């Protein structure tokens with residue numbers, strides 16, 4: 705099932721979070737729903753943001769172990785379970801058990817200090 709088909713997926717134009725909620729060089733999770741929720745991850749470097757489904761392509765687990773704790777290093781975010789590293793810029797896995805796979809990109813942009821869900825590309 706694509707993230708867009710998730711029953712709790714919000715429509716394009718939904719504000720995901722304030723830009724200030726996303727730590728610079730870090731990540732912030734937004735969760736929609738409660739039963740098998742849709743988990744989105746926003747990554748930030750300065751004024752640039754990227755959004756992905758927060759689901760490791762390896763075992764389909766969230767990248768974080770504890771709420772809102774994302775391990776990042778030099779534009780990479782690490783899966784806390786088996787230490788795969790994914791690039792902020794394209795979600796590509798550069799190291800770990802799911803090397804050469806990628807996070808699922810979610811269209812998002814910044815507008816007036818808010819991170820907004822976009823249309824499909």
Ligand code: FES
Pocket residue numbers: 760761762763764765783784785786787788800801802
């Ligand atoms: S579940 Fe993410 S690297 Fe294994």
